[in-house]
Each structure stands twice: as C-alpha cells, then as structure tokens.
Amino acid sequence: MKPIDILGIKNFRIFDNENGIFTEMAAINLISGANNAGKSSITKALQMVRNSLKGDIFPFDLDLSEQEHLLGNFKNVLHNKRKNEINLSLPFTFLGLTKLYISLTFEVDKKDQYRAKLRRIDVNDDFDHKNLFYFKYRKATKKEKELDAVDYEKSVQKFRKKEELAAEKRKKIIADGNQYDIFSSDYEFLYPPLENPVDSFIDWSINTKKLRSYLTPLLEIYKDYLKNGKSFEWLEQRDKYTDDISFPFIPSTFVRSFKGDVDIKTWENFIKVGLKKHLKKGKYKIGEGDFEIDDVFWAKLSIEYVFYKGSLSILKENLPWLAKEENQREIHYNVMANCFESSWQNLANRILSIHYISNIREQSSRGYNATSSTPFVNLLKKVDSVNLSDNDFINRYLQKLNIGKSIKIDHLLDYQLIKVWVETMDGTYRELVDFGSGIKQLVFILMQIAVLSKDNKSERVIYNFHDGEMWKEYYKPSVLVVEEPESNLHPGWQSILAEMFLEANQKYNIQLIVETHSEYLIRSFQNLVAKNKLKNEKVKIFYLRSKNYVTQGRPQLQKIDINSDGSIDYKAFDSGFFDVSDELELGRLNLYRSKFVTEYNALRQSKEESDGKVADLERKVDEFTQRADLRIYKRRVEQDIDIQALDDSTVNYLISGQFLIDTLLRGDDYSPVIMQYGRAIENEMKQLFVIIDPSEKWMIGPMKIFLKDANDTSVNYSKEKPMNRLRSLRSLLSTYFNNFDNVNLSDIDDLHINRNDAGHAGHIKTKVEAEEYIRKAKAFLNNWISQKK
Incomplete structure (x- = not known):
C-alpha cells in the first residue's frame, strides 16, 4: 500500500488555481527540475498537511503556525492572491476502492493569515474524475x-x-x-x-448511479467472504492477489468498513430501491442554533465541525441503509455514513504517516539542547528512546560508506544535553560534529529510516488451516519526504542513496518522495531497474519545469517513466539538466574524435597495404571507441538485429560501428565505420570455421572462397583447399544451418570488397556510403542468423 498514491495541488506557490498539478504517485518518487521550478512546492505541501493534522481530525484546518517548513503565512503561499483558497487532492479509500480521491478546498481565514478553513469536500473517481459525493459550505444569501x-x-x-x-x-x-x-x-x-x-x-450531491456500480460487484465479493467463513486468511490471500495484479481494491479494508455483519437482503434492497435515482442533490440548512452547545463554558461549535457533521447527516438522510452493530440486537447504524467516517479516519492515518527530512541547517555543536524541538533534536531523542545502537540498517550502511561501525547517543539528563558519536572503523568514537555536513545529513536519513522501521514494525496472528495459529511480521506503511539528500555528498555516495531508499521501501514499507537535483541518484535508480532489482512501475521521476518552458506547450509537471531496461526519455528534461553533463562529455569526445581522425588518416597514408596495416587501423579504432560509454548505442543496434544470437565480439564491433557513425562529423572519412561492420561479419563467419580448425587465423576472403566451394560439389580438392577441411566444412554445413542454400553468399563479395577499400589510403568513404554498407551488413547478418540452427 502506498499512503500517498494520489496527489493534487492548486493555488499553492508555483501551482496555479486552474490546473495546478494532479498525479498518481509510485512507491519511490524522484522530484527534479530546475531551481525555482516548484520541486519544493510538492514536498512543502505534504509537510504543511502533516503539520496541520493534530488531535482533532474531524475535520482539520490548514495551519501554518508551526514554521518547520518556513512557508510564512498564506499571503506568501497563494499563487493567485485574489483567489483566497487552496485545494488539495489526496487518496480516499472508500469501501476498499483505491481509485478514489478526496479533494479538499480550504478558504484562508481573513482574520488569521496562518489558517485556512475547510469549506468544500469532493470525493471523485480517478477513472473519470466525476463526483461521487459533493459537499460545499456557504453562507446563506x-x-x-x-x-x-x-x-x-x-x-x-x-x-x-x-x-x-x-x-x-x-x-x-x-x-x-x-x-x-x-x-x-x-x-x-x-x-x-x-x-x-x-x-x-451545504450544497450537496450524491452520484447514486456511480455508487450502485460500486456496490453491485462488492456484494458478490461480500457473499464470497461469508461463504469462506469470514476467514482472515482468505482476506489476506485476496489482499495479496489484488496487489499482485494491481487491482484497485483492498478486500480487508472493504470488510472493515462495516461494524458487523451486513444483511444481504437489506443490501440488495438498498441497491434496488435506495439507489433508484441516478443523482440526488439539494441543500442542507444550517441554522444559527446549530453552532450552539449546551455547556456555557464551551465556545460555539466551529464551522468546520458543523460542516462535517452536516455532511454525515446528508448521507444518513439520503442513503437509508441501516445495519446492526456487532453483538447488538437493537442498535443500528447507517452503513454509508459509517463507511465515509471510516474512510476519513483512513485518510487521517495516511497523513499522520508522513515524515519529513529537510536539509540540516542546524548549527554544528558538541552538544544539542534537549529542551529544544527542532527536527534534528527530536529525532535524536527518538533514537535514544528506542535504542538503535545495534540497528543493522544503520550500521551496515555506515560501513558500506566507510564512515564507521555504529551510532551512539548520549542523553545527559542532568544537563539536558544530547551528544552524538560515531564509532569509527578502527573502533574509536568520534563526535558527529567533527564530520562534514554531508555525513551529518546522511546520518540523519539513516536514523529516520531506522526509527520508522522500529515504530512501524508489528506482528499479527495468522490462522493457517495446516499450521494453526502463527505470527507474521509486517510493517505499517509510512511516507518519508526527503529534501535534497545528495547535498554535500560525493557522487559515489549519492549513488548508494538509491540502494538505501530501495531497501527502505522494499523491507520497511516506506514510500519515498525525494526532491533532488542529483543526476547520479536518478541514474542509479535506472541501473536498479535494468538489473531487475526494482520493478519499473515502482519508481517514477517527476520533472517540474520553469514557467518559460511551460509556455512552449510542455506540461508544468511531467511524469517520466523508467523503462524496464532502465532507459528514460531524456528529451523530457529541459535544457540545463542531463544535457549539461552530456555536452561536457560531447566536448571531451570531440577532442578525442579530432585526434583520432588525424592519427587514423596519417596511419593509413604512411603504411603500405598489408594485413599488418589493417590490424594497426583496427587497433586505432578500438582505442577511440573504448573511451566512450557505448550502452546507448547497444540499444540502437538491438532494434535491427537479434544480438542474443551473435558472438559477443561480433556485437561489440556492431556497437562501436554505430558509435562511430553517430560521432564522426560530415566531411570526415567514414571508413572506420565500414571497417567495424566488416569485422563483425568476419567474426561471425569465423564462429563456423574455428570448429574446423581453431588454430587457423581465419580471414573473410578465404572463408568466402571456402563457403562457395563447399556449396559446389563439382569443385576439386587442391593444395590450397585441402580435402579434409573442405570435407569437414561440407559435413558441418548441414548441422550448423537449417538450409545453407538460403545463405546469401553473393552478398559477401560486395561486403568484402568495400571493407578492403576502407583500409586503402586513397579511398575516402562518405557517410552515405557507410550507411549503405551498414544496411547490407545488417541484412547479411540477419539472414545468417535466420538460417542458423
């Protein structure tokens, strides 16, 4: 379960009041983009919601009075100052259905610019974004x-x-x-x-048609639940099944929506009669007396409280489905109103599961004041209370990063001071203040993950038919929002962050929302996906672009998927992100290219035509191509040829040939491209001939002649064509190929001649000629592969 699987924000900082943003979140979310593009607007919105939710959760205001997030007042955060409201969309699991979201609209208090009051509730379907429930509070005219x-x-x-x-x-x-x-x-x-x-x-509407479409199939599932003896194990299995197939439904949450067993006939009658209309709507009166309370020592009820209770009354009056409470004969409750309250409580639990790590701006100190309540000090007190000195997660990554072996917290109660120590690799203790700010930030992240794993760890009884009662360990879901974890960290350590976050998600059920500028962190997640250590749908990149790029028709928030091979669409990123390192790499590569072209041409001109000259030219090509990262060129070759059916050296020649044609500039000599594709053909043919004689240095010319003669039984043996080799080749062809007659031997002549020309001093090959050679080489290799057994 992802606590925040849907997120929408309107009229908050960088996000306007018309479109804002609305997106589905993954298990691991990387939020990136240019400075001032709005990355922190997402993380700050989540921190604001979390800080706003306190003891009274029915309902809650947006509260900026706690300034951990440093947002200031609402005048400071409103995008459109004339539109005095903020809208937030969050997941709302109603009847176990997870493709619903609640859209909450808060109106900024004119008397208190640090508070915004709830004034509208929309429960929508994520499939069509249409209302299921709609409640809006307004003053009477x-x-x-x-x-x-x-x-x-x-x-x-x-x-x-x-x-x-x-x-x-x-x-x-x-x-x-x-x-x-x-x-x-x-x-x-x-x-x-x-x-x-x-x-x-309260203006309201209930989409009874949509509600009927939910309750009809859910009734069949509930019948199954009863048929299986209300088995907890059955619910567990159903939960796992729906999660495995990514079906937007949680059976156990659905069943827990009710206070006891629900009568099937009453359910059927409610669908048939209670939901007969397609839509119910109206307005619910709130009188001046509805704000009064009997106890004179209490203030009047708040608008938010009356609004929320009025919304429940609307559900009770217009969705008359009653059921008996568990173990009660006479006490009834309204099913739909109860399910709504249950969903609201679930929303509160999701929000309460959010934890936030910002860049540590705290002054380094040999001792921290235990009476203060800064995020860092609060975390230190928590670490001290749960005793994480032997925590495997912390210790393992400290050692992996070569920082130390463990963390030690000294809480000096008499002095109200907290001291933090790191046990170094040699067993001595060193105060955290003596390490750099990057390590301090890293230790902060490690401690927060470890604390969440400790807090969320739980056990519950599982009933198994064969094994009886047993205990199962699990972790309650939580969210960790991290602001720029790569700050002051070495690139190698930035890459290890990806492994840390992956383990936190997979092992401890922590959803990650990470604001980052780090190309290394993003590329590390690409590699984790490519290595099948992380499913690509479990991680998403959200790229926020500056306003000047939005005007060019590109979305403000662009969701970038990582493909199963680890690749991403780099074109989705604006100028100034990935292309900076690419341009530096290209600049470096151009220097190498110029040097290579000069040396290659000089070598070709100075040496006489011979096999030795060809070998020297090939070495020069290899020296140049080995300087570059060729992975991207491998993907291009894979689009045209089944490289799994080829020898590894053949594949390497093809990849380097693709790299050369993309790297050389118009006007350069493209003969190295032809040489590499010619080497690929020669090497692949060689795999057949080394079976006959592995000691022979096989070349494309002799191999071509042998193949033609082997296919022509009228050819006589000679000294140049020993009988044993030709006989062995003829015998081998029937086992090596499905039908050797279909191998296009005639193409070898042209490929061989052009490859030889590429090594001659007087012949300059153009890009057009190189592309034509590549086309013929790929056609020959595809035909060769298709005939191989």
Whole structure:
C-alpha cells in the first residue's frame, strides 16, 4: 500500500488555481527540475498537511503556525492572491476502492493569515474524475434568509391554527359533560416550532448511479467472504492477489468498513430501491442554533465541525441503509455514513504517516539542547528512546560508506544535553560534529529510516488451516519526504542513496518522495531497474519545469517513466539538466574524435597495404571507441538485429560501428565505420570455421572462397583447399544451418570488397556510403542468423 498514491495541488506557490498539478504517485518518487521550478512546492505541501493534522481530525484546518517548513503565512503561499483558497487532492479509500480521491478546498481565514478553513469536500473517481459525493459550505444569501423567515412564520401560523382547533375540541368535550383526559386518544401534544434562523447551507450531491456500480460487484465479493467463513486468511490471500495484479481494491479494508455483519437482503434492497435515482442533490440548512452547545463554558461549535457533521447527516438522510452493530440486537447504524467516517479516519492515518527530512541547517555543536524541538533534536531523542545502537540498517550502511561501525547517543539528563558519536572503523568514537555536513545529513536519513522501521514494525496472528495459529511480521506503511539528500555528498555516495531508499521501501514499507537535483541518484535508480532489482512501475521521476518552458506547450509537471531496461526519455528534461553533463562529455569526445581522425588518416597514408596495416587501423579504432560509454548505442543496434544470437565480439564491433557513425562529423572519412561492420561479419563467419580448425587465423576472403566451394560439389580438392577441411566444412554445413542454400553468399563479395577499400589510403568513404554498407551488413547478418540452427 502506498499512503500517498494520489496527489493534487492548486493555488499553492508555483501551482496555479486552474490546473495546478494532479498525479498518481509510485512507491519511490524522484522530484527534479530546475531551481525555482516548484520541486519544493510538492514536498512543502505534504509537510504543511502533516503539520496541520493534530488531535482533532474531524475535520482539520490548514495551519501554518508551526514554521518547520518556513512557508510564512498564506499571503506568501497563494499563487493567485485574489483567489483566497487552496485545494488539495489526496487518496480516499472508500469501501476498499483505491481509485478514489478526496479533494479538499480550504478558504484562508481573513482574520488569521496562518489558517485556512475547510469549506468544500469532493470525493471523485480517478477513472473519470466525476463526483461521487459533493459537499460545499456557504453562507446563506439575504434572499434565502428572508425566505427562511417567511417559512418560519408560516409554520408558526400553522401551529396556532392547530392550537385553536385543539382548544375548540377541548371545549366541546367539556360542554358535552365529559371529563377531559390528557391520556385519552383525543388528546394531542403540540410543540411550537423552534426558531432557528438560517445561517448557512451545504450544497450537496450524491452520484447514486456511480455508487450502485460500486456496490453491485462488492456484494458478490461480500457473499464470497461469508461463504469462506469470514476467514482472515482468505482476506489476506485476496489482499495479496489484488496487489499482485494491481487491482484497485483492498478486500480487508472493504470488510472493515462495516461494524458487523451486513444483511444481504437489506443490501440488495438498498441497491434496488435506495439507489433508484441516478443523482440526488439539494441543500442542507444550517441554522444559527446549530453552532450552539449546551455547556456555557464551551465556545460555539466551529464551522468546520458543523460542516462535517452536516455532511454525515446528508448521507444518513439520503442513503437509508441501516445495519446492526456487532453483538447488538437493537442498535443500528447507517452503513454509508459509517463507511465515509471510516474512510476519513483512513485518510487521517495516511497523513499522520508522513515524515519529513529537510536539509540540516542546524548549527554544528558538541552538544544539542534537549529542551529544544527542532527536527534534528527530536529525532535524536527518538533514537535514544528506542535504542538503535545495534540497528543493522544503520550500521551496515555506515560501513558500506566507510564512515564507521555504529551510532551512539548520549542523553545527559542532568544537563539536558544530547551528544552524538560515531564509532569509527578502527573502533574509536568520534563526535558527529567533527564530520562534514554531508555525513551529518546522511546520518540523519539513516536514523529516520531506522526509527520508522522500529515504530512501524508489528506482528499479527495468522490462522493457517495446516499450521494453526502463527505470527507474521509486517510493517505499517509510512511516507518519508526527503529534501535534497545528495547535498554535500560525493557522487559515489549519492549513488548508494538509491540502494538505501530501495531497501527502505522494499523491507520497511516506506514510500519515498525525494526532491533532488542529483543526476547520479536518478541514474542509479535506472541501473536498479535494468538489473531487475526494482520493478519499473515502482519508481517514477517527476520533472517540474520553469514557467518559460511551460509556455512552449510542455506540461508544468511531467511524469517520466523508467523503462524496464532502465532507459528514460531524456528529451523530457529541459535544457540545463542531463544535457549539461552530456555536452561536457560531447566536448571531451570531440577532442578525442579530432585526434583520432588525424592519427587514423596519417596511419593509413604512411603504411603500405598489408594485413599488418589493417590490424594497426583496427587497433586505432578500438582505442577511440573504448573511451566512450557505448550502452546507448547497444540499444540502437538491438532494434535491427537479434544480438542474443551473435558472438559477443561480433556485437561489440556492431556497437562501436554505430558509435562511430553517430560521432564522426560530415566531411570526415567514414571508413572506420565500414571497417567495424566488416569485422563483425568476419567474426561471425569465423564462429563456423574455428570448429574446423581453431588454430587457423581465419580471414573473410578465404572463408568466402571456402563457403562457395563447399556449396559446389563439382569443385576439386587442391593444395590450397585441402580435402579434409573442405570435407569437414561440407559435413558441418548441414548441422550448423537449417538450409545453407538460403545463405546469401553473393552478398559477401560486395561486403568484402568495400571493407578492403576502407583500409586503402586513397579511398575516402562518405557517410552515405557507410550507411549503405551498414544496411547490407545488417541484412547479411540477419539472414545468417535466420538460417542458423
């Protein structure tokens, strides 16, 4: 489970009030982009929500009074200052369905610029983004107040008429000589209408058609649950199955939405009758008296509280599905209102699971004041309380990074000081203050992950039919938001961060949201995917671009997937990110290229035509191509040829040939390209001939002649074509090829001649000629591969 699998933000810092951002999050999320593009707007929004949620969670305000995030007041964070509200979208698991999200709109308090109040709730379906539930609080208009006063006066007049009729009835009974008895059936209790002038309304709608589409298949799942004896093991298996197939549903959460067993007939009747309409909507009155409370020592109820409770009342009044509470005969509850409350509590738990690590700006010290409540000091106190001195995660990565063996915390209660020590590799203790700021940041991250693993670790009883009762260890999901973890870290250590984060996610069920500029960190995750250590759908890159690039038709937030081979679309990144290192690499490569072209041409001109000259030219090509990272060129070759069917050296020649044609400039001599593709053909043919005689230095010319003669039975043996070799080759062809007659031997002549020309001093090969040679070489190799057994 990912606690934050959906996130939307509008009118907050860099994000506007019209489109903002809305995206699905992965298990590991890398947020990158240019400076001032808005990376921190995402992480700061999550930190703001987490800091806002305190004890009273029904509902919560946005609160900026705690300045861990240094956001200032709401005037400072609103994108559109005239639009006095912020909108946040977060996951809302209703009835176990995980493709729903709740959109909360907060209105900035005019009297307190550090608070924003909840004024609208939308529960939407992520598939079509349409409302399931909609509740919006608003003040009553002057006209609505006048109409309400008229309605109240009408109800008073109606009461008075009833009272007059009742009085006449009493007089008649007495006039007839009968005693008036208040306990008789003729007596009627009359209550005057209570005056509760309208203050505000909740505009609401319920998409009953959509709700019916959910509840119909869920009923069948619930029947299955009952059929399987309400087995906890069955729920566990269903949870695992839906997670494995990425189905947006959690069966155990669905079942826990109810307070007890739900009657099937009542459920069926609710679908048939209670959800008959496609849409229900209206407005719910909130009177001035609804804010009052009986206890005079308490202040009036808040708008948020009345708004939330009013929304529950709307669900109860318009979705009349009742069920009995567990082990209760008479006590009933409204199922839909209860499920909504359960989902809201689940949302609160998701938010409470968010933890944030910012860049440590704390002054280095030999001792930290234990009475302060900075994030670093709070973490140190937590580490001290749970005793992580022997924590395997911390110690293993300290050693992997060659920092030390363990962390030691000394909490000096008498002096209210906390000291932090690192046990070095030689067994001595050194204070953390004596290390660089990068190591301090790294230790901070390690401690936070270790604390989360300790806090979230739990065990629960699993009932297994064969083994009986047993305990299972698991970790409750949590979120760790990390701000620029690569700060002041060596590139090698930045790469190891990826391994740390991967282990935190896979082992401790921690979702990572990492704000980073580090190319090394991103490339490390690409490598983890390429090595199958991480599924590509478990990690996403979110690239935030500056406004000047958004105007060119590119989205403000672009989600970049890592492909299963570890590759990404580098074109998604704007100028100034990956291309900086690429340009530096290209500049360096151009220096090598110029030197290579000069030396290669000089060598070709100075040496006489011979096999030795060709070998020297080939060595010169190898020296140049070995200076570059050829992985990207391998992927290009794979698009045209099944390299798995070729010898490794053949593949290397093809890759280096592709590199050369992409690297050489127009006007250069492209003969090295032809030479490398010619070497690839020669090497692949050699795999057949070394079977006949591994001691022979086979060349493309003799091999070509042998193949033609082997295919022609009329050819006589000679001294140049020994009988044993030709006979062996003819015998081998039937076992090596499916049908040797289909091998295009005629193409070898042209390929051989052009390859030889590439080594001659007077022949300059153009890029067009090289591309044509590549086309013919690939066609020959594909044909060769297709005929091989």
